[in-house]
Amino acid sequence: MADQFYLFIQQLFNGFTLGSAYALIAIGYTMVYGIIGMINFAHGEVYMISSYIGFIVIAALMMMGVDSAFLLITGAMIVAITLTSVYGFSIERVAYRPVRGQNRLIALISAIGMSIFLQNYVRVGQSSRDIAMPPLVEGGWTFGNPDGFEATLTYMRVVIWVITIAAMIALTLFVTRTKMGRACRACSEDLGMTNLLGINTNFIIALTFAIGAAMAAVAGVLLGTFYGVINPYVGFILGLKAFTAAVLGGIGSIPGAMLGGMLLGIAEAMTAGYLSAEYKDVVSFGLLILVLLFRPYGILGKPEVEKV
Amino acid sequence: MIKHTMKALGVAAIALAVAACSEKADEPKEAIKIAVAGPFSGPLAQFGEMQISGAKKAVADLNAAGGLLERPVELVELDDVCEPKQATTVANQVVSAEISFVIGHLCSSSTLPASDVYEDAGVVMITPASTNPEITERGYEYVFRTVGRDDQQGPFAAGVVKSLAPTNVAVVHDKSAYGEGLASQVNENLKSMGVNVVMYEAITAGEADYSPLIAKLKAESIDLMFFGGYDPELAKIMRQGRDGGWTGQFVGGDGVSNNKIVEAAGEAADGLIATQPKSYDGEASNAALVAEFEALGVNASDTFVLPSYAAVMALSEAITAAGTADTAAVKDALRKQVFSTAVGNIQWDGKGDIVGGENTFAAYLWKKDGTAELKTF
Amino acid sequence: MTQTVLKFENVSTAYGKVQALEDVSLEVNEGEIVTLIGANGAGKTTLLMSLCGDPQPQKGKVFYDGEEITGKPTSEIMRNGIAIVPEGRRIFSRMTVEENLNMGGFFTSKEDYDEALKYVFRLFPRLEERFDQRGGTMSGGEQQMVAIARALMSKPNLLLLDEPSLGLAPIVIQQIFEVIEQLRAQGMTIFLVEQNANQALKLADRGYVLENGKIVMHDSGDNLLVNEDVRKAYLGG
Numbered sequence: 001m002a003d004q005f006y007l008f009i010q011q012l013f014n015g016f017t018l019g020s021a022y023a024l025i026a027i028g029y030t031m032v033y034g035i036i037g038m039i040n041f042a043h044g045e046v047y048m049i050s051s052y053i054g055f056i057v058i059a060a061l062m063m064m065g066v067d068s069a070f071l072l073i074t075g076a077m078i079v080a081i082t083l084t085s086v087y088g089f090s091i092e093r094v095a096y097r098p099v100r101g102q103n104r105l106i107a108l109i110s111a112i113g114m115s116i117f118l119q120n121y122v123r124v125g126q127s128s129r130d131i132a133m134p135p136l137v138e139g140g141w142t143f144g145n146p147d148g149f150e151a152t153l154t155y156m157r158v159v160i161w162v163i164t165i166a167a168m169i170a171l172t173l174f175v176t177r178t179k180m181g182r183a184c185r186a187c188s189e190d191l192g193m194t195n196l197l198g199i200n201t202n203f204i205i206a207l208t209f210a211i212g213a214a215m216a217a218v219a220g221v222l223l224g225t226f227y228g229v230i231n232p233y234v235g236f237i238l239g240l241k242a243f244t245a246a247v248l249g250g251i252g253s254i255p256g257a258m259l260g261g262m263l264l265g266i267a268e269a270m271t272a273g274y275l276s277a278e279y280k281d282v283v284s285f286g287l288l289i290l291v292l293l294f295r296p297y298g299i300l301g302k303p304e305v306e307k308v
Numbered sequence: 309m310i311k312h313t314m315k316a317l318g319v320a321a322i323a324l325a326v327a328a329c330s331e332k333a334d335e336p337k338e339a340i341k342i343a344v345a346g347p348f349s350g351p352l353a354q355f356g357e358m359q360i361s362g363a364k365k366a367v368a369d370l371n372a373a374g375g376l377l378e379r380p381v382e383l384v385e386l387d388d389v390c391e392p393k394q395a396t397t398v399a400n401q402v403v404s405a406e407i408s409f410v411i412g413h414l415c416s417s418s419t420l421p422a423s424d425v426y427e428d429a430g431v432v433m434i435t436p437a438s439t440n441p442e443i444t445e446r447g448y449e450y451v452f453r454t455v456g457r458d459d460q461q462g463p464f465a466a467g468v469v470k471s472l473a474p475t476n477v478a479v480v481h482d483k484s485a486y487g488e489g490l491a492s493q494v495n496e497n498l499k500s501m502g503v504n505v506v507m508y509e510a511i512t513a514g515e516a517d518y519s520p521l522i523a524k525l526k527a528e529s530i531d532l533m534f535f536g537g538y539d540p541e542l543a544k545i546m547r548q549g550r551d552g553g554w555t556g557q558f559v560g561g562d563g564v565s566n567n568k569i570v571e572a573a574g575e576a577a578d579g580l581i582a583t584q585p586k587s588y589d590g591e592a593s594n595a596a597l598v599a600e601f602e603a604l605g606v607n608a609s610d611t612f613v614l615p616s617y618a619a620v621m622a623l624s625e626a627i628t629a630a631g632t633a634d635t636a637a638v639k640d641a642l643r644k645q646v647f648s649t650a651v652g653n654i655q656w657d658g659k660g661d662i663v664g665g666e667n668t669f670a671a672y673l674w675k676k677d678g679t680a681e682l683k684t685f
Numbered sequence: 686m687t688q689t690v691l692k693f694e695n696v697s698t699a700y701g702k703v704q705a706l707e708d709v710s711l712e713v714n715e716g717e718i719v720t721l722i723g724a725n726g727a728g729k730t731t732l733l734m735s736l737c738g739d740p741q742p743q744k745g746k747v748f749y750d751g752e753e754i755t756g757k758p759t760s761e762i763m764r765n766g767i768a769i770v771p772e773g774r775r776i777f778s779r780m781t782v783e784e785n786l787n788m789g790g791f792f793t794s795k796e797d798y799d800e801a802l803k804y805v806f807r808l809f810p811r812l813e814e815r816f817d818q819r820g821g822t823m824s825g826g827e828q829q830m831v832a833i834a835r836a837l838m839s840k841p842n843l844l845l846l847d848e849p850s851l852g853l854a855p856i857v858i859q860q861i862f863e864v865i866e867q868l869r870a871q872g873m874t875i876f877l878v879e880q881n882a883n884q885a886l887k888l889a890d891r892g893y894v895l896e897n898g899k900i901v902m903h904d905s906g907d908n909l910l911v912n913e914d915v916r917k918a919y920l921g922g
Contacts, residue, residue: 007527014519021516129353130540132572135551142553149527152553179791186777186788193775196737197788198764198839227516229544229572231351237514272520273527278510280520 006144010151011273012266017157017226019265020164021047024219025242026249026257027171028088028212034188034252035208036100041111042091044239045118046213049087050080050220051230052122055133058225069136073159073225080217088213092206115236122232130231133224160222167218168258171211175254184208188252241268241284248288250301259299263287337375339382340633342367342620343402345412345422346437347390351540354568355414359436360385361606362616363411366624376624377633388422390415399425408432408635411619414612416440417485423451430635432642434623436615439562440489444659450639452656454615454622454649455585456665458486461561462493464669465534465583469494469559470501471685472581474532478507478525480545482537490561491536498534506530511541518545522552531556538563542580543572550576557581562611567678578676581683584611586670588651590682597650609680618649688715688750690843690874691736696745698735705731707898709745713843713876718869720877720885720906722919723895729878730772732895733847737769738762749843764792768841772848772878774832778821782812785820785831790838797840805834808864826857833864843874850881862888882919886910894919 025047032040054076061075095114099106140154175181186194187204195201224230241264249260264284271283291299344363346356367383370376384407388395395418402410403425410426410433413419419438426433427448434452435443441459444451469477477498481491488510498505506528511521522545525533533549533556535542542564549558558580565582589598589609597617601608608614622642627633630641646655655663662668672680691713698706705728713719723729735742738759746755754762763769768789776785786805790798806813809830815823820831829849836844846865850858862884869875869888879885886892889906894915902915909915 003527007523010523010526011520014517014523017519018517123349127353129351129568130543130572132543132574134574135547150553152551154551156551179787182780182784182787183791185780189777189779190775192739193771193777194788195739195759196763196769196771197791197835198760199788199791200758200760223516227544228547228574229540231540233351233514234516238516268517269520273523276509277512277518277521281512 003144003148006149006151007273010149011269013151013153013157014273015266015269016262017160017223017265018269019262020160021219021223021238021261022242022245022265023258023261024164024167024215025238026246026261027168027215027254028209029243029246030249030251030254030257031184031188031208031212033246034254035184035191035205036096038096038104038107039111039243040096040209040212041108041239042095042114042118043212043216044235044237044242045115046084046088046216046235047220047223047238048230048232048235049118049122050084050217051224051234052126052131053080053083053217054221054224055131055230058133058136072136073221076221076225077218080221081214084213084217084220085210088209088211089206092209097202097205115239119232119236126232130229132229135228136225156226160226163218163222167215171215171254174211180204180207184211244284244288247298248291250298253298253300253302256298256300263299337379339380340376340409340627341382341384341405341407342409342411342623343384343386343405343407344616345386345388345395345398345402345410345418346414347418348385348387350389350391352390352415352538354539354566355437355612356387358566358610358612359412359414359616361601361604362436362613362618363620365601365604365606366617366620370620370624376627377631379633381624386412388413388415388418390418392417392421395419395422396425398422402426402431403429408633409623409638410434411436411616411623413438415484415486416443416489419443420485423448426450432623432635432639434619436619437562437612438486440485442489444661448660450635452619452642452660454619454651454654454662455562455612456668457661458490458493458561460666461583461669462490463497464666464671465490465494465559465561466497466501466503468581468583468671468685469498469532469534470503472532472557472559474503474557476504476506476528476530476532478509478528478530478533479505480507480509480511480521480533480535480537482513482535482541483510484513484537486563487535487537489536490563491534494534494536494561511537511545513537513541516544518548519552521545522549522554525549525554525556526552530554533558535560535564539566539569540572543569543577546573546576546580559583565611565672565674565680567674567680570674570676570678575676577674580674581671582674582680583669583671585615585651585668587611587672587682588614591652594650614650618647618651618654622647622649622654689713689748690715690750691876692748693732693736694746694748696732696735696742696747698731698740698742700731700740705898706735706742709895709898709900711893711900711903713874715874716869716872717890718865718875718877718888718906720879720889720892721895722879722882722885722892722909724918725880727895728898729880729895730847731898733769733771733845733876733878736762736845737767766839766842767845768836768839768843769845770829770832770836770847770849772851774825774828776820776828776831776835779819781817781819782823782831782834783816785835786812786838789835793839798838801838801840805837808837808867809834826853826860829853829857829861833861837868841873843876844868846875846877846879848878848880850879850884858884882915883910886915886920 028043057076057079058072095110137156142152144150245260245264246257249256268280272280346359348356370381386398388398399422414437416438439458441457479495481487560582562584565584570577587609598608626641630637673683693711696709886906892909894902
């Protein structure tokens with residue numbers, strides 16, 4: 001009986017970790033949609049690129065003799081966040097602003113094109129094979145029944161949760177308490193009016209892209225080092241699932257993205273653990289359909305006036 | 309007057325004759341093209357590497373010895389990224405380029421659809437790696453392989469598993485033609501051998517997180533997991549398995565048996581047992597060849613290097629024996645004799661399989677330093 | 686000497702394929718209330734929005750405080766002392782009153798902001814009570830107060846009002862117009878677009894009549910009130 005409990009706890013741990021990744025990446029999708037009504041299909045690639053940046057920075061630091069896991073991860077995150085924010089800023093100018101206001105399909109194709117470009121850019125630069133890194137933070141707690149089932153909680157998982165929660169709190173504070181954050185919210189509610197208040201909405205939009213990218217970068221570095229293996233295509237599946245999570249939680253709503261991400265991660269872990277890994281995706285997408293049937297705007301979503 | 313004309317005519321005639329002769333001498337013989345089709349980019353590119361280095365050396369050796377039927381041999385490299393749709397495109401490219409011989413493909417999921425095209429067009433195809441049984445079960449005449457089949461590797465692998473005497477076994481696959489094919493063979497054989505298979509599951513390749521699977525392994529007290537699939541996936545599973553506290557034995561097939569898996573999984577790969585086509589690099593008869601490969605920077609013990617080399621060499625022998633590059637004759641010639649190759653003596657049966665293929669597999673123990681040791685069980 | 690705060694010189698604007706404004710010229714001087722009246726669809730809102738740069742005029746020039754602002758991006762135009770209370774109010778319903786006012790006073794210095802806040806609370810004591818209430822939960826009249834207050838937070842020189850009486854009960858309309866009166870008394874320059882011609886003309890110093898995108902009449906507020914054609918068309922005979 002106790003074994004069942006520990007197994008459940010273990011799957012919960014797995015779910016939270018996966019959910020953290022989905023939540024962080026989902027934030028990017030939801031913020032961009034909230035402000036300009038567009039799905040940024042190139043967003044998953046930000047996760048992939050920051051994983052690579054993380055690997056490269058950590059490898060470089062290790063060569064310089066740094067071996068504290070704390071410093072390595074912090075260093076990787078600072079560089080990844082900086083670079084991906086710049087990237088997020090510029091991708092908006094290059095791929096999306098020129099086609100803003102035109103047919104939505106054009107923006108969609110532009111985004112998908114950007115995604116393919118990035119995957120192959122990294123592939124050509126780095127090779128399409130998996131790159132691996134030895135675990136940085138080892139060890140963890142085990143508890144449970146040594147004769148039956150033992151749940152393991154690795155330290156790295158805890159690191160991921162703590163940093164994810166910190167990032168989400170930071171973002172929430174930014175959005176609710178700071179001037180820029182309020183401007184972001186105003187833009188997502190009424191872009192035209194915000195312009196009429198004298199605020200440069202183009203800058204706010206670019207800032208939104210940058211913030212979304214930074215969140216994905218946190219996920220990319222953390223989970224890249226956690227799983228230890230990356231290739232140019234990891235962003236694709238994760239991006240797709242994170243997008244699903246954003247819709248599940250209510251696209252356009254930041255708390256929705258966080259909630260949707262966690263829910264999806266836990267649902268997947270539970271399904272893979274108790275049913276079979278094969279049904280994981282069936283359950284995830286089935287959940288999405290169910291929620292949308294009864295709450296078409298997602299769990300925390302609100303009915304929106306059509307954005308122009 | 310007439311004398312001049314005669315002279316002129318004579319000179320012209322000689323000139324023409326000389327011109328005709330030199331033209332014949334200068335005219336380059338048309339090369340015999342051999343296509344090599346496999347994954348040269350993508351997550352399984354390391355297998356393509358093995359395939360192409362074996363084939364390249366063979367073609368180089370042939371040309372150094374004067375070519376084939378006094379014609380130079382040309383190698384054409386075509387990338388199918390191990391994707392069935394791409395494989396069909398490549399096959400169509402081969403046919404429209406009028407290439408008659410293919411060494412490939414590598415992944416069974418590519419070889420299956422590509423071979424349909426080749427059989428239709430009468431292109432001779434020898435795969436140095438695809439092990440799915442169905443490839444040679446369709447009555448095709450132009451399809452051959454220089455490795456065994458999964459319905460031979462399966463029983464062999466099951467035997468390896470049984471000799472490790474596990475209590476609870478899990479069989480996991482990646483839903484690919486190769487992976488699922490091999491896993492189901494292993495599963496059936498294990499059951500008929502009386503081994504306790506508790507779990508038979510599929511994962512989706514490309515996913516990042518396998519921790520729920522690991523938790524399941526622990527919950528069901530699995531002490532041995534057999535994986536039908538390729539090394540990128542098993543590397544992640546092994547890594548997350550060890551991180552998650554699973555201490556059981558990992559066993560896999562030829563899709564995981566290369567040192568990339570140690571690169572990706574690090575210490576977690578230590579102790580992996582994998583079956584694969586026997587490595588003939590240790591044979592005395594191959595000593596010189598292995599040294600030549602080493603000089604080129606190629607590790608001849610990599611799974612598909614020598615089968616690829618052997619495929620080209622056997623093909624060239626058959627073409628010479630047939631005296632023509634006409635594929636109808638060559639395909640018959642491939643079945644008419646025993647070929648002495650770098651992977652042992654090969655005799656092809658009516659289906660295109662190696663006679664005695666069940667003896668072509670061996671098991672290797674992988675260590676964290678990236679080397680593998682032949683193990684007998 | 687009174688300054689010309691706002692000047693339209695032969696402005697023509699198209700909204701998509703529709704020619705919304707044709708050859709419009711008008712002036713608003715310091716301390717005046719100037720009103721623009723006209724029927725629904727005459728182009729009144731387009732005129733205001735054209736001023737703000739959204740859409741940009743195709744022909745003609747717009748001057749603010751003597752400088753040309755034609756063609757400048759909206760956010761730039763609206764940072765220089767012009768504030769708008771737009772049609773439909775457009776307050777941020779997901780934000781509280783406080784946050785709405787924040788947005789209005791985005792660029793205002795702390796001192797000016799505090800001063801403006803005190804002023805706004807005097808004008809609309811209700812807003813101080815409901816400071817933490819979300820905009821979406823307020824009545825139409827209260828929302829209008831928020832919209833006006835938001836515009837005042839930037840301490841503008843020129844206040845643009847687009848149909849402030851729309852959808853409001855007569856009592857509330859009365860209150861709103863009293864506030865506008867108070868603002869003029871404080872010296873604010875006001876450009877008022879209104880369908881309620883009666884109230885607007887009573888309040889305004891001067892008025893323009895817009896018909897199908899063209900200015901057809903221009904006179905003092907009092908004169909327009911007694912004008913036969915205006916009475917027939919806009920004042921109910």
